[in-house]
Amino acid sequence: MESSVLLALAGGVGSAEGGAAVGSKARLVGRAGRKPSCVAEAESRAAARLQLAARARAERGDEPAPDKQVRAIAEGVFAAATRKYPLSIGKAVSKRERDERARDEGSLAGPSYNYSEASFEAVHHAVHRVRSALGKPGRGSSPPEGVLQGEVLTELGAVAGGGSFYDLGAGTGKALIAAAATHSFSYVCGVEALEGLHNASLELLAGYEARHRRKLEPAMLEFAVSEQEIDVRQGDFTEDDCADWVTGDVVFANCTCYDDELMGKIAEMAEGMRQGTFFVSVTRALESDAFELVDSAVLPVS
Secondary structure: OOEEEEEEEEEOOOOOOOOOOOOOOOOOOHHHOOOOHHHHHHHHHHHHHHHHHHHHHHOOOOOOHEEEEEHHHHHHHHHHHHOOHHHHHHHHHHHHHHHHHHHHHHHOOOOOOOOEEEEEHHHHHHHHHEEEEEEEEOOOOOOOOOOOEEEEEOOOOEEEEEOEEEEEOOOOOOHHHHHHHHOOOOOHHHEEEEHHHHHHHHHHHHHHHHHHHHHHHOOOOHHHHHOOOEEEEEOOOHHHHHHHHHHHHHEEOOOOOOOHHHHHHHHHOOOOOOOOOOOEEEEEOOOOOOEEEEEEEEEEEE
């Protein structure tokens, strides 16, 4: 079943030095300024490719490709990669594990672990809005280099590239596929607490890598196909071992079912994100003075 819900895209005001806003009580103040080694390495490789792409574009005089062409390719790849993983699989896996843990441990029975999935449209809208408008240099709190503004040469023209994307509560990993297909992120990462959903995401991503990723070649530079890093982790994204999402350029959370306590923890940690970065929430807004609502839309989700 699909319904339309509010997608809220919040831009981090933060401080000029990066990290949390002045006066913030975020637990991870300052940590957002240090990228994990895997992110730094991926971005370093991407940066070299971006420089080559910029020179090649200047020599060839290519014009930017219309976004609708790139979107059509991306949406086709997403549909093909996720066809064998309908919503019913995610719901069944989630419910079975939640019921088992509730019986064995008396935990994970609350509404924050109910299962839902964001659509390709929701992820594409958020990423496209950041790339095409909200993340432009000088726009709002964007840093001088902007957000998601690296340039990648493609056979269709030039599209923006680089940056990192995190999904909090990644489920079967569909939002990761949507993000990777929509934009040439250097690093895409999802965190999921339930082992069954995490294992399902590993299977989905393995199929994407083996059969579908190469189909993006007409729309993405080679590095996006061969070197873009997609990572999935099992764990609690409010705990320190999974908390490097505060270094992300775009952080996504399908938080329709998240309770007030969890939303409070997320908001507190998100205050450690760098100035100008974006937190995208579904249904529930991020309650934090360190962010301002910069965009919203009604889009389909499960």
